[in-house]
Amino acid sequence: MTSPHESRVRDICRQHGSDPVRLLDxxxxxxxxxxxxxxxxxxxxxxxxxxxxxxxxxxxxxYSFLSVERQGEITIRLCxxxxxxxAGYETVRDAFVHALGVPxxxxxxxxxxxxxxxxxxxxxxxxxxALVNEVPVTGLSSDRAREIVExxxxxxxxxxxxxxxGDGNNAHPLIQSMVRNNLQYPGAILFSPYNRGEAIRKAVxxxxxxxxxxxxxxxxxxxxxxxxPTGMKWEFAREVEASPKYVICNADEGEPGTFKDRxxxxxRADRVIAGMTIAxxxxxxxxxxxxxxxxxxxxxxFLESRLERRREDGLLGSGIAGKHGFDFDIRIxxxxxxxxxxxxxxxxxxxxxxxxxxxxxxxxPTTSGFRASPxxxxxVETLCCxxxxxxxxxxxxxxxxxxxxxxxxxxxxxxxxxLPGIYEVPFGLPLREVLELAGGESAAAVQVGGPSxxxxxxxEFDRRICFDDLATGxxxxxxxxxxDLLSIVSAYTEFFIEEGCGHCxxxxxxxxxxxxxxxxxxxxxxxxxxxxxLRELGETIRRTSRCGLGQTAPNPIxxxxxxxxxxxxxxxxxxxxxxxQSFDLDAAxxxxxxxxxxxxxxx
Numbered sequence: 172m173t174s175p176h177e178s179r180v181r182d183i184c185r186q187h188g189s190d191p192v193r194l195l196d197x198x199x200x201x202x203x204x205x206x207x208x209x210x211x212x213x214x215x216x217x218x219x220x221x222x223x224x225x226x227x228x229x230x231x232x233x234y235s236f237l238s239v240e241r242q243g244e245i246t247i248r249l250c251x252x253x254x255x256x257x258a259g260y261e262t263v264r265d266a267f268v269h270a271l272g273v274p275x276x277x278x279x280x281x282x283x284x285x286x287x288x289x290x291x292x293x294x295x296x297x298x299x300x301a302l303v304n305e306v307p308v309t310g311l312s313s314d315r316a317r318e319i320v321e322x323x324x325x326x327x328x329x330x331x332x333x334x335x336x337g338d339g340n341n342a343h344p345l346i347q348s349m350v351r352n353n354l355q356y357p358g359a360i361l362f363s364p365y366n367r368g369e370a371i372r373k374a375v376x377x378x379x380x381x382x383x384x385x386x387x388x389x390x391x392x393x394x395x396x397x398x399x400p401t402g403m404k405w406e407f408a409r410e411v412e413a414s415p416k417y418v419i420c421n422a423d424e425g426e427p428g429t430f431k432d433r434x435x436x437x438x439r440a441d442r443v444i445a446g447m448t449i450a451x452x453x454x455x456x457x458x459x460x461x462x463x464x465x466x467x468x469x470x471x472x473f474l475e476s477r478l479e480r481r482r483e484d485g486l487l488g489s490g491i492a493g494k495h496g497f498d499f500d501i502r503i504x505x506x507x508x509x510x511x512x513x514x515x516x517x518x519x520x521x522x523x524x525x526x527x528x529x530x531x532x533x534x535x536p537t538t539s540g541f542r543a544s545p546x547x548x549x550x551v552e553t554l555c556c557x558x559x560x561x562x563x564x565x566x567x568x569x570x571x572x573x574x575x576x577x578x579x580x581x582x583x584x585x586x587x588x589x590l591p592g593i594y595e596v597p598f599g600l601p602l603r604e605v606l607e608l609a610g611g612e613s614a615a616a617v618q619v620g621g622p623s624x625x626x627x628x629x630x631e632f633d634r635r636i637c638f639d640d641l642a643t644g645x646x647x648x649x650x651x652x653x654x655d656l657l658s659i660v661s662a663y664t665e666f667f668i669e670e671g672c673g674h675c676x677x678x679x680x681x682x683x684x685x686x687x688x689x690x691x692x693x694x695x696x697x698x699x700x701x702x703x704x705l706r707e708l709g710e711t712i713r714r715t716s717r718c719g720l721g722q723t724a725p726n727p728i729x730x731x732x733x734x735x736x737x738x739x740x741x742x743x744x745x746x747x748x749x750x751x752q753s754f755d756l757d758a759a760x761x762x763x764x765x766x767x768x769x770x771x772x773x774x
Contacts (some may be wrong), residue, residue: 446554
């Protein structure tokens with residue numbers, strides 16, 4: 172006899188067409204309704220969707236927002252990234268632990284609360300922050316933590332924690348969030364006035380080849396960090412004689428310290444959607460997917476409303492902008508907490524209902540991507556630039572930037588500065604001038620591009636923000652002169668160890684080995700030879716790791732060894748008389764003490 176629980180899980184599967192590709196949606200829905208995905212639920216989903224049980228279990232175990240164990244009615248996810256630590260995360264964490272009476276990862280005896288830590292949630296400019304269920308809560312303190320627990324114990328509604336609405340569309344009836352945009356320096360491209368529908372009408376008046384030519388003429392490069400030419404990517408996909416084709420918007424900005432997409436999706440959603448639509452026209456796609464990171468679930472109703480309004484206005488759906496035969500629509504796919512899904516092939520794996528594991532390349536997504544079909548993946552900022560190029564023309568776009576880096580770059584700035592937030596600056600601006608804009612003139616170092624980027628010291632502050640000098644996906648975290656920079660390097664290294672998929676040995680084994688060496692140096696027990704070993708290990712991991720995560724995971728250590736050499740040299744010494752000062756004889760003999768039950772004799 173079918174239980175009510177099993178019956179309901181089957182209903183959820185059928186609401187998603189019992190489609191294996193929608194496995195992540197199904198898992199999220201079951202998690203939301205039952206506060207966990209039990210072994211029984213896994214069995215039911217596998218049977219209903221028609222996939223091996225291990226496929227479902229692998230999906231559930233991969234994403235941090237999914238759980239086999241039943242969670243509390245209210246899950247508090249404390250953001251534990253470097254900007255939050257700088258702002259007092261540990262004090263806030265201890266206050267929540269004390270108020271709830273459970274450790275991190277624990278659930279209260281009455282089943283009301285679960286307390287967890289999570290990686291960056293896109294709120295580094297207003298840290299410490301947390302997600303309470305799907306409600307973002309910013310500017311936390313120990314007093315506020317105790318107040319939140321007391322308040323939720325009474326009414327149980329996270330939405331009542333929002334006392335003052337943020338600016339712009341954060342106050343929209345479909346968002347109603349306390350999040351602030353902190354748009355400190357709006358530029359001339361991304362945040363210029365938007366004439367709704369104009370870019371698409373201009374695009375459909377051209378041929379697809381002419382649209383691609385316009386994007387190539389504008390010298391637009393992908394804004395995710397790698398900087399691959401956008402027009403070239405579109406041309407590759409268009410030339411493939413296969414159908415269907417897909418356009419995917421990568422809105423899974425998980426790089427710690429990055430929050431620019433949050434503001435673009437809040438204030439320029441129509442510009443993002445228009446960019447996807449123009450890409451679809453250019454390559455001949457009929458279906459698009461906006462992959463929205465799970466941390467931004469509070470934006471989902473608002474974004475769905477933007478899509479629906481565009482359908483009503485003839486800017487999505489059939490015969491877009493009156494162009495017969497141009498049919499294109501978009502659905503939103505929610506993520507569930509996985510940093511690696513920001514890599515395009517891992518994102519495609521996630522879209523297909525699998526673990527978000529990166530894929531070997533070739534083939535590349537432009538020839539064999541989503542559902543093994545030609546697929547273009549662009550991020551939020553890139554698509555906004557596309558819309559602007561079609562609105563004003565390539566020449567206007569190229570008025571900003573450098574010959575190799577046209578246009579502007581959107582920066583998320585946080586950490587030890589007076590004005591954290593969003594800055595749209597022309598490519599080519601020196602880092603020193605960026606720091607002056609943000610009130611970070613006294614910085615001792617800056618992490619440029621998140622953990623996968625580069626930690627630069629004061630000697631490199633005259634380098635320019637552009638692809639041909641100091642490239643970045645958008646995150647800048649500022650560190651003042653009183654910070655222990657090697658502890659920050661250690662935190663970023665721990666992040667990569669935690670986020671690695673475990674598939675390949677160089678990343679899985681090499682990164683912990685690098686971290687152990689780093690900790691030896693931090694403790695003052697390092698030797699000069701340890702620094703050479705760190706470089707050797709890092710380069711090996713870079714060369715031999717399977718995916719982009721592993722290839723960039725050593726960057727925090729390698730870039731700091733180069734740019735902050737004095738920090739390492741001050742804590743390392745030459746070994747004396749052939750003896751390793753890092754060797755602890757007492758610790759090494761602990762196992763020997765345990766066997767006979769007595770202390771060994773040694774000098």
